[in-house]
Amino acid sequence: MAQPLEGVNVLRNPYVNEGTAFSKEAREKLKLRGLLPPRILTIELQAKRFMERVRETDDNLVKYELLDSLRHRNRTLYFYVLINHIEELMPIVYTPTVGKACMDYDHIFRNTDGLYVSIEDKGQVAELVSNCPQENVDIIVVTDGERILGLGDLGTGGMGIPKGKLSLYTACAGIHPERSLPVCIDVGTNNPALLKDPLYLGLQHPRVDGDAYYELLEEFILAVRKRWPGVLIQFEDFANRHAFKLLEIWRDKVTCFNDDIQGTASVTVSGFMSATKAKGTKVSDEKILFLGAGEAALGCSNLLVQAMIAEGLTEQQARDRIFLFDSKGLVVSSRDNLSHDKALYAKDVEPCTTFLDAIETVKPTAIVGLAAQSGAFNAYVLGAMARLNERPIIFALSNPTSKAECTAREAYTYTEGRCLFACGSPFPPVELNGKTFVPRQGNNSYVFPGIGLGALYTKASLIPDGVFLAAARALTETVTDEDLANGSLFPSLTEVRSVSRHIAQRVAEYCLESGIAQIEKPADLTAALEDYMYKPKYLD
Numbered sequence: 001m002a003q004p005l006e007g008v009n010v011l012r013n014p015y016v017n018e019g020t021a022f023s024k025e026a027r028e029k030l031k032l033r034g035l036l037p038p039r040i041l042t043i044e045l046q047a048k049r050f051m052e053r054v055r056e057t058d059d060n061l062v063k064y065e066l067l068d069s070l071r072h073r074n075r076t077l078y079f080y081v082l083i084n085h086i087e088e089l090m091p092i093v094y095t096p097t098v099g100k101a102c103m104d105y106d107h108i109f110r111n112t113d114g115l116y117v118s119i120e121d122k123g124q125v126a127e128l129v130s131n132c133p134q135e136n137v138d139i140i141v142v143t144d145g146e147r148i149l150g151l152g153d154l155g156t157g158g159m160g161i162p163k164g165k166l167s168l169y170t171a172c173a174g175i176h177p178e179r180s181l182p183v184c185i186d187v188g189t190n191n192p193a194l195l196k197d198p199l200y201l202g203l204q205h206p207r208v209d210g211d212a213y214y215e216l217l218e219e220f221i222l223a224v225r226k227r228w229p230g231v232l233i234q235f236e237d238f239a240n241r242h243a244f245k246l247l248e249i250w251r252d253k254v255t256c257f258n259d260d261i262q263g264t265a266s267v268t269v270s271g272f273m274s275a276t277k278a279k280g281t282k283v284s285d286e287k288i289l290f291l292g293a294g295e296a297a298l299g300c301s302n303l304l305v306q307a308m309i310a311e312g313l314t315e316q317q318a319r320d321r322i323f324l325f326d327s328k329g330l331v332v333s334s335r336d337n338l339s340h341d342k343a344l345y346a347k348d349v350e351p352c353t354t355f356l357d358a359i360e361t362v363k364p365t366a367i368v369g370l371a372a373q374s375g376a377f378n379a380y381v382l383g384a385m386a387r388l389n390e391r392p393i394i395f396a397l398s399n400p401t402s403k404a405e406c407t408a409r410e411a412y413t414y415t416e417g418r419c420l421f422a423c424g425s426p427f428p429p430v431e432l433n434g435k436t437f438v439p440r441q442g443n444n445s446y447v448f449p450g451i452g453l454g455a456l457y458t459k460a461s462l463i464p465d466g467v468f469l470a471a472a473r474a475l476t477e478t479v480t481d482e483d484l485a486n487g488s489l490f491p492s493l494t495e496v497r498s499v500s501r502h503i504a505q506r507v508a509e510y511c512l513e514s515g516i517a518q519i520e521k522p523a524d525l526t527a528a529l530e531d532y533m534y535k536p537k538y539l540d
C-alpha cells in the first residue's frame, strides 16, 4: 500500500508542497515541524517574494530558470504567479525566451518531469509510459525537436516547447497541471553543434528517419492511448516533412491536432476576422500573400479558404485570393515539382523571385510572414503595401523575435500608422505621431488552451477542422471596439482565462453539435467549464 506523504517528501512533491505557506495544523499533521522557518506566509506574500527576485535581474534566461525551478518546487505557487503576472511572464515561459532556453537546454538543465522516448527505446515504449508517475493524463504535447520555432533542429532541447505550451494550457485555460505530460521524441539530431557538444543530452547521431521513425511514433501513440485512453495529443514543432504526414495518419484515429498547422490557422483567421471588422469589410475581400508555404502558411491558407466559403465564395474563388511565396519564389503554375498542397494555390502569373516583385505582381491587401526570414518585411515591402492599400494588413508571425519579418515599430512607421498589425512574438506598444498602437500576438497560444479545454471537457473523440474555425470566431468575439481602436486585433492577455473559457465554450458547442462529444450537454455550459478549470489554491 502507498505510504501517505509526510516530512521532507511533502516538500519535495511540487503538487502538494506549499513551502512556507503550510499552516500550523498541516505542519503538525505532515511531520513538517522544524523543517520550515516558523513564520507562516500567505500565497500572496510568497508570490511577492518570488516576483521581487524575478524583477531583480534583467536577464530573461535567468528569469526562465527561476520560474522553472519554482515549477519543480511548488506547482501551485508557480501557476498562481504565472496567472497573476501573465503579461510579464508569458514572454519568459513562452516565446521569445523559451527559444533561448531550448538552445541552451543542455547547459541550464537541472531536472525534468516529462517523458523522453528515444529510438533506442523502440519495442519498449509501453514500459517507459508505465514509468510515468501520473495516474491520469488528459493532454500530451509532443515534439521531436526538429523545427523549434524558427530556430531549426534543437534535438532534445526542444523539450522546452512542450513544457512551455503545457504551462499555458494551465495558466490560460485551467487544464490541471498534474494531468498533462510534455514529451520529447529523440531520434537523433542533424544539428552539427549539438552533435559535438559534450554536454548535449540527446542521442548524438544523425536523425533516424523513414519506417523506423514512423514505427516509433506509432508505438508511442498506441502506448499512451492504451494507458490513458482519452488523452489528447498535440503535435508541436515537427519538421515539415513529418508534420503533415503524422497529422494525416492520426487525425481520424485519435484525439489529436497539429498546433503549427491548425492552431496557427485558427489564430490567423481570427486576426483576419478582427482586421476586416476594423476595416468594415469581410475576410473574403482580402487578397493575401504569404511569405512561406510550410506547415503554418498552408494551414492558414486552408482555413482561410473555409472562412471565405462560409462568407459565400466557392472553394476556387477562395483559393484564387491566396498567394504563396516560398524559398524558390512565388508559387506559380509553371513551376515544376510543386507539392500537391502548394499546387492548389499556384497561379498563372509570371514567376517572381523577390518578395517585393511578388507584391507588385499580386497587389495583395495583406501579407503574412511565416518563413522565419527575419527582416523580410523591410521598408520597401512595407512602403509598397502602404502605397497599394489604405489599410494594409501586415502579420509578421515568425518566432522567436529574432526571426520576425519586421518589428511593430517598423510596420507602423513605414505604413504611416495605417496598417493592421499582428506579431508572432510580443512587441511593446508603439507611439507614432501622438497615437499609441498596442500590437498583440498572432500566436497559436491564444487558441490552443481554449481548444484543449473545450475538447477535453466534452471528451471529443477527434479534433476536426471545424473546431479551429469555431475557435477563430470565438476569439474575434472577445475583441472589443476599444482594442480595435488601439490597433489590437486580439484581446488583452489579462483577460486570457475568460477568453479561453469563451473559446472552449464555442468549441464544446461545436463538438456537441457535430456528434464528436462523448458527454451530454450540461444545463449551464459556461458554469460547467468554469468549474472544470483548475485554480491554483493550496489544499489546506
Ligand SMILES: NC(=O)C1=CN([C@@H]2O[C@H](COP(=O)(O)OP(=O)(O)OC[C@H]3O[C@@H](n4cnc5c(N)ncnc54)[C@H](OP(=O)(O)O)[C@@H]3O)[C@@H](O)[C@H]2O)C=CC1
Pocket: 147, 148, 149, 150, 151, 239, 240, 259, 260, 264, 267, 291, 292, 293, 294, 295, 296, 297, 325, 326, 327, 328, 369, 370, 371, 372, 373, 397, 398, 399, 400, 403, 423, 424, 425, 442, 443, 444, 445
Ligand atoms: N505565430 C505563430 O503562432 C506561429 C508561428 N510559426 C512560425 O512560422 C515559421 C515557419 O514555421 P513552419 O511553417 O512550421 O515551417 P516550415 O519549415 O514548414 O515552412 C517554412 C517555409 O518557409 C519557406 N522559406 C524558407 N526560406 C525562405 C525564403 N528565403 N523566402 C521565402 N520563403 C522561405 C519554406 O520554403 P520551401 O517550402 O520552399 O522550403 C517553407 O515554405 C517559424 O518561424 C515559426 O516559429 C509557426 C507556427 C505558429
Ligand SMILES: CC(=O)C(=O)O
Pocket: 148, 149, 150, 237, 259, 260, 398, 399, 443, 444, 445
Ligand atoms: C508559436 C509556435 O507554435 C511556433 O512558432 O512554432
Ligand SMILES: [Mg+2]
Pocket: 149, 236, 237, 259, 260
Ligand atoms: Mg510551434
